[in-house]
Amino acid sequence: MADNTTPEVPVRTGPTPTSTLATIRIAKNDRKRRPLPRISGKLLTGIIIVVVIALFGILAPFFVQDPRFSGNDALLPPGDGHILGTTKLGYDVFAQLAWGTRGSLFVGVVAGALALLLAILFGVLAGYFGGVVDEILTLLTNIMLVIPGLPLVMVIAAYVQNTEGLGPFARSSFLVAIVLGITGWAGSAVVLRATAKSLRMRDYVAASRVAGERPLRVIFVEILPNLVPLLAAQLIFGVIFAILGEAGLSYLGLGPTGSITLGTMLNDAQTGQAVGSQAWWWFIPPGALIALLGTGLSLINFAIDEIVNPKLRLAPQAARNQRKANREGRSVSENGAIA
Amino acid sequence: MSHAKPNGPSTLEIKNLKRDYTLRSGFKRNVLHAVSDVSFTLEPGRTIALVGESGSGKSTVARIISRLENATGGQVLLDGAPAPTRGRALERYRSKVQMVFQDPFASLNPFHTILHHVERPLRIHHPHLSSKQIKERAYELLERVQLTPASRYADRRPHELSGGQRQRVAIARALAPGATYIVADEPVSMLDVSIRLGVLNLLAELQRSEGLGVLYITHDLATARHFSDEIMVMYRGKIVERGEPDSVILNPQHEYTRTLLEAAADPDRLGQLRAEVRAEGITT
Ligand SMILES: Nc1ncnc2c1ncn2[C@@H]1O[C@H](COP(=O)(O)OP(=O)(O)OP(=O)(O)O)[C@@H](O)[C@H]1O
Ligand SMILES: [Mg+2]
Numbered sequence: 001m002a003d004n005t006t007p008e009v010p011v012r013t014g015p016t017p018t019s020t021l022a023t024i025r026i027a028k029n030d031r032k033r034r035p036l037p038r039i040s041g042k043l044l045t046g047i048i049i050v051v052v053i054a055l056f057g058i059l060a061p062f063f064v065q066d067p068r069f070s071g072n073d074a075l076l077p078p079g080d081g082h083i084l085g086t087t088k089l090g091y092d093v094f095a096q097l098a099w100g101t102r103g104s105l106f107v108g109v110v111a112g113a114l115a116l117l118l119a120i121l122f123g124v125l126a127g128y129f130g131g132v133v134d135e136i137l138t139l140l141t142n143i144m145l146v147i148p149g150l151p152l153v154m155v156i157a158a159y160v161q162n163t164e165g166l167g168p169f170a171r172s173s174f175l176v177a178i179v180l181g182i183t184g185w186a187g188s189a190v191v192l193r194a195t196a197k198s199l200r201m202r203d204y205v206a207a208s209r210v211a212g213e214r215p216l217r218v219i220f221v222e223i224l225p226n227l228v229p230l231l232a233a234q235l236i237f238g239v240i241f242a243i244l245g246e247a248g249l250s251y252l253g254l255g256p257t258g259s260i261t262l263g264t265m266l267n268d269a270q271t272g273q274a275v276g277s278q279a280w281w282w283f284i285p286p287g288a289l290i291a292l293l294g295t296g297l298s299l300i301n302f303a304i305d306e307i308v309n310p311k312l313r314l315a316p317q318a319a320r321n322q323r324k325a326n327r328e329g330r331s332v333s334e335n336g337a338i339a
Numbered sequence: 340m341s342h343a344k345p346n347g348p349s350t351l352e353i354k355n356l357k358r359d360y361t362l363r364s365g366f367k368r369n370v371l372h373a374v375s376d377v378s379f380t381l382e383p384g385r386t387i388a389l390v391g392e393s394g395s396g397k398s399t400v401a402r403i404i405s406r407l408e409n410a411t412g413g414q415v416l417l418d419g420a421p422a423p424t425r426g427r428a429l430e431r432y433r434s435k436v437q438m439v440f441q442d443p444f445a446s447l448n449p450f451h452t453i454l455h456h457v458e459r460p461l462r463i464h465h466p467h468l469s470s471k472q473i474k475e476r477a478y479e480l481l482e483r484v485q486l487t488p489a490s491r492y493a494d495r496r497p498h499e500l501s502g503g504q505r506q507r508v509a510i511a512r513a514l515a516p517g518a519t520y521i522v523a524d525e526p527v528s529m530l531d532v533s534i535r536l537g538v539l540n541l542l543a544e545l546q547r548s549e550g551l552g553v554l555y556i557t558h559d560l561a562t563a564r565h566f567s568d569e570i571m572v573m574y575r576g577k578i579v580e581r582g583e584p585d586s587v588i589l590n591p592q593h594e595y596t597r598t599l600l601e602a603a604a605d606p607d608r609l610g611q612l613r614a615e616v617r618a619e620g621i622t623t
Pocket of ligand 2: 397525
């Protein structure tokens with residue numbers, strides 16, 4: 001009866017060879033693609049904008065005059081000696097711009113990193129552990145989520161800045177960054193929780209638990225690396241939120257008046273009636289820089305989104321293919337089969 | 340290989356195992372008895388096959404034995420002691436009881452290398468070994484599962500391997516802690532038919548040479564008969580029939596076993612089945 005034991009064994013020729021070939025091809029493609037995802041135009045533009053602005057913020061302050069030196073003539077238009085003119089108080093606008101960019105980037109990076117950290121803490125832990133932990137953490141996240149962001153930041157900022165005993169720290173950009181960080185994590189936490197929850201169910205997570213990995217190692221070594229693109233996107237989102245938030249706060253006079261940021265420049269311009277006195281060189285450069293920085297970061301974010309979610313990337317590609325096929329007269333046939 | 344084996348008779352005893360799931364739909368609550376009252380004993384050097392249709396609770400049993408899930412009733416006893424749920428005790432339990440998952444495409448982390456997958460359990464369960472020794476052992480294990488030369492596979496990532504190769508990595512990972520018991524949950528069902536037998540033969544060969552106690556979960560009565568010392572037939576969370584492979588297959592007592600056998604391939608029927616499937620495929 002030995003023949004009865006192995007009816008499945010005979011190799012079925014038929015679909016097998018083609019499917020193996022397909023697997024090989026896919027594997028090869030993967031291998032090529034893996035080290036660096038294809039750099040799209042969006043990503044490249046975004047990176048160039050952000051890198052140029054970042055270099056400007058990092059390096060330019062070393063070469064400009066003291067941004068708080070008021071010995072210059074007031075409200076000089078752009079010209080010799082002062083590329084971007086001067087403010088009402090005689091500060092050099094270019095020097096202020098250099099320091100302001102540095103200040104804004106500092107706030108953005110610190111707040112973004114803090115927000116990401118909190119989002120991981122609340123989102124990933126909640127998603128991974130589930131149960132009571134999840135319920136408590138999700139409750140806190142939801143509370144943070146439904147409180148409108150800017151008003152909350154304003155209340156906290158106003159409160160801390162008027163707290164006795166903080167000294168110059170109360171008006172520093174570091175404090176503003178912290179306030180922005182602890183108010184800006186909830187959205188990311190929701191996203192991370194959902195992803196962690198689905199990754200938790202993956203077999204490789206279960207397998208690493210069976211292998212004996214401790215929960216924190218499972219989270220940080222097995223799960224988080226697979227979240228890197230998502231984390232990067234959340235970080236960039238946090239940075240944008242913080243830079244714009246800081247600008248908003250500063251414009252309202254709740255910003256780090258002890259430091260110079262793009263936001264405080266705008267605030268100075270506003271209180272100094274730059275618009276009324278038509279000193280466009282005072283408020284347009286910081287405004288434009290904020291807009292550019294936001295654009296650059298958003299472009300990078302879109303590009304990362306496309307990597308995380310290949311459907312987004314394939315959509316324009318598919319559209320292009322279709323146009324090309326149409327041009328060449330071999331469009332998709334009616335029943336959906338590709339000609 | 341020189342994995343220490345426990346002295347004296349070792350057993351992994353599953354006693355009156357029960358697992359209920361509460362399903363909520365709106366305000367209604369339904370209790371699903373995924374596993375009710377399952378008992379059996381695994382011993383080193385023996386393979387028990389657990390067969391049953393989809394949804395009969397086989398994976399649930401596997402997940403409870405490997406402590407990925409808790410039972411709602413009954414016990415898992417390793418050498419007479421209840422299986423722990425946490426901490427060092429659980430780690431010790433896992434160094435004895437390991438699992439091979441069904442889908443090798445999902446059970447290896449796409450981010451990590453093959454070496455990582457085999458090294459980690461070695462590092463966790465043999466903390467006294469040096470990094471060099473661990474690497475040597477990992478290579479040994481890869482060669483053990485016929486991934487030779489190991490250096491060709493060690494630094495690759497899972498997506499660069501075929502399904503059969505991945506499942507071999509998964510088997511190496513399960514062997515790494517020095518386990519005595521392996522739960523293999525449909526280890527070949529996701530693999531191409533042409534490579535199934537190779538993987539099963541490897542498992543059988545390891546089982547003999549290491550004296551492993553294997554719980555082989557499958558849909559496939561033919562391989563169950565060929566590779567096991569005992570067959571248990573599971574139906575709706577209960578074991579409805581068990582015994583020597585030949586007697587279960589040739590002389591099925593329970594009605595469900597008979598239907599299973601009928602559904603299973605007898606070569607003539609297989610041809611008929613294929614014709615039916617083709618006919619259907621054309622009409623739709
Ligand atoms: N987490 C869960 N919540 C609710 N029900 C579940 C859960 N896990 C499994 N079940 C149910 O328990 C029953 C047994 O599932 P199990 O995965 O053990 O089946 P199986 O025998 O392994 O099936 P297959 O052969 O398809 O793998 C099924 O009806 C399933 O729907
Ligand atoms: Mg299953």
